[in-house]
Amino acid sequence: MSAQREMKEKNPWHTPVTIITVIGVIAIVALVTVAVLQNRPVLQKYKYGIVLDAGSSHTALYIYEWPAEKDNNTGRAEQKYVCKVKGKGISSYANTPVKAGESLNECMQEAKMQVPTKRHHETPLYLGATAGMRLLNMENSSASDKVFQAVEKALQRFPFSYQGARILSGQEEGAFGWVTVNYLDDRLKQGLETTGALDLGGASTQISFVSKNYDISESPSNSVTFRLYGNDYNLYTHSFLCYGKDQVLRMALAHQTKSGPGTILDPCFHPGYLELKDYSLLYDSPCVSDRKPQNATGTFNHSGAGNFKQCQEVVKKVFNFTSCKYSRCSFNGVFQPPLQGPFGAFSAYYYVMDFLKLTDATMPLKDVKEKLANYCATPWNEIVKQHPEVPIKYLAEYCFSGTYIITLLTDGYNFTSESYSNINFIKKIKNSDAGWTLGYMLNLTNMIPAEAPDSPPLPHAGYVTIITISALILFVLFILSLRFICPSFQKTPHIV
Numbered sequence: 001m002s003a004q005r006e007m008k009e010k011n012p013w014h015t016p017v018t019i020i021t022v023i024g025v026i027a028i029v030a031l032v033t034v035a036v037l038q039n040r041p042v043l044q045k046y047k048y049g050i051v052l053d054a055g056s057s058h059t060a061l062y063i064y065e066w067p068a069e070k071d072n073n074t075g076r077a078e079q080k081y082v083c084k085v086k087g088k089g090i091s092s093y094a095n096t097p098v099k100a101g102e103s104l105n106e107c108m109q110e111a112k113m114q115v116p117t118k119r120h121h122e123t124p125l126y127l128g129a130t131a132g133m134r135l136l137n138m139e140n141s142s143a144s145d146k147v148f149q150a151v152e153k154a155l156q157r158f159p160f161s162y163q164g165a166r167i168l169s170g171q172e173e174g175a176f177g178w179v180t181v182n183y184l185d186d187r188l189k190q191g192l193e194t195t196g197a198l199d200l201g202g203a204s205t206q207i208s209f210v211s212k213n214y215d216i217s218e219s220p221s222n223s224v225t226f227r228l229y230g231n232d233y234n235l236y237t238h239s240f241l242c243y244g245k246d247q248v249l250r251m252a253l254a255h256q257t258k259s260g261p262g263t264i265l266d267p268c269f270h271p272g273y274l275e276l277k278d279y280s281l282l283y284d285s286p287c288v289s290d291r292k293p294q295n296a297t298g299t300f301n302h303s304g305a306g307n308f309k310q311c312q313e314v315v316k317k318v319f320n321f322t323s324c325k326y327s328r329c330s331f332n333g334v335f336q337p338p339l340q341g342p343f344g345a346f347s348a349y350y351y352v353m354d355f356l357k358l359t360d361a362t363m364p365l366k367d368v369k370e371k372l373a374n375y376c377a378t379p380w381n382e383i384v385k386q387h388p389e390v391p392i393k394y395l396a397e398y399c400f401s402g403t404y405i406i407t408l409l410t411d412g413y414n415f416t417s418e419s420y421s422n423i424n425f426i427k428k429i430k431n432s433d434a435g436w437t438l439g440y441m442l443n444l445t446n447m448i449p450a451e452a453p454d455s456p457p458l459p460h461a462g463y464v465t466i467i468t469i470s471a472l473i474l475f476v477l478f479i480l481s482l483r484f485i486c487p488s489f490q491k492t493p494h495i496v
């Protein structure tokens, strides 16, 4: 035997079986690698959408992103970035509309940096205004038009695809908040029981939920129907204009100051709190302007008494429970079907209850009230000392706001001690803020299809598994067939 042959036989790498095995293994690895990678793009690419939420108290800019490679934009959208516009809401610029436009520039510049340049021109940009502009439009429609013109001009200077600025109806605000919450929870795609949405703003508040077996025809103006991912939803929604927490505070103060100038001892503010306030500022809103007393010209002393129970009595006076022409009502003669399912309460519901440390869903309603009563009774100077980082305006109002929230939920919407535990106070769901903006964009970009998308015949993992098993079977069959066809394969090579 030659030295070469001897070497070949000693080196197992040179046997035909080993060579075939190695090639086979390489082929299998290559096949499986292709199967794993075949539906994964090399670099994840995104598309973007921008929504400006022009609220009564302030404006916020949201950027959403979603995978670009999915058909018809059906990839999951999520919040990428939020920018809080400095200053007050756009409705506060009624007398200086140009400044409303200018106020948006800083956040818009940020948006330019956040969205990749090559996507700018195809990124839709929307501005939706809520109750602050609704009120301004009622009060002075030419001032509200001027604010919109200025805002439009400012937004069109940016390289995005500007899609318009408008006032949302209360129904839209409620319904899109509900869409956002249920989209982010993946409830719509999976056809699961939905979560109701409770949104509390400064100038209006919304309640939206699906109540099974309720008769929509009882109050058609409160119903919105959707077909999403192949499921039909009959949504009940109502927006109470003037029932945001800032306007309700005006209404409560108007009620307490109706006997004219002087000092009011307000149970919704802490003992020791004292501020000199202007009547003219208090009544500068359509929510209270008709209640302005004749002699209300100058200022009044706003002092605190810190009494939760009495504060609840004051707050209750802003609701009208007397008339209801439907089978059941919440308040002010507004139809409301029976409450059903879990609820997500966001925006000011969350800010207030989070500050008061009352967001724990397991805390019974009676404990919530007790804690709130203790908090309201705490002297103002102690509160200021305990929270040096909180702006005084917010700090002074948490007792009032917490009391309003509890009164609105229980006396207003009829949550009971039991059903109160169905309410979750939330800020975000999976990194995206709860609010109407995402639902608004999803609707306008047709990102939620009416029908369920055709799912692929096999999920990706199943596809990879089948490829791997088939490759292994083929390989084993190949080796076995070689043994039949070529007898030299039947014996394991041996060294002579």
Ligand SMILES: O=c1[nH]cnc2c1ncn2[C@@H]1O[C@H](COP(=O)(O)OP(=O)(O)O)[C@@H](O)[C@H]1O
Residues within 6 Å of the ligand: 054, 055, 056, 057, 058, 089, 130, 131, 132, 200, 201, 202, 203, 204, 205, 244, 245, 246, 347, 348, 351, 352, 394
């Ligand atoms: O950190 C906070 N603490 C307490 N309240 C807050 C905080 N941030 C925002 N808010 C309040 O949340 C509300 C937001 O209302 P928004 O401006 O959206 O009005 P709208 O929805 O009625 O148009 C306002 O009352 C604002 O004062």
Ligand SMILES: [Ca+2]
Residues within 6 Å of the ligand: 055, 056, 130, 200, 201, 202, 347
């Ligand atoms: Ca809002």
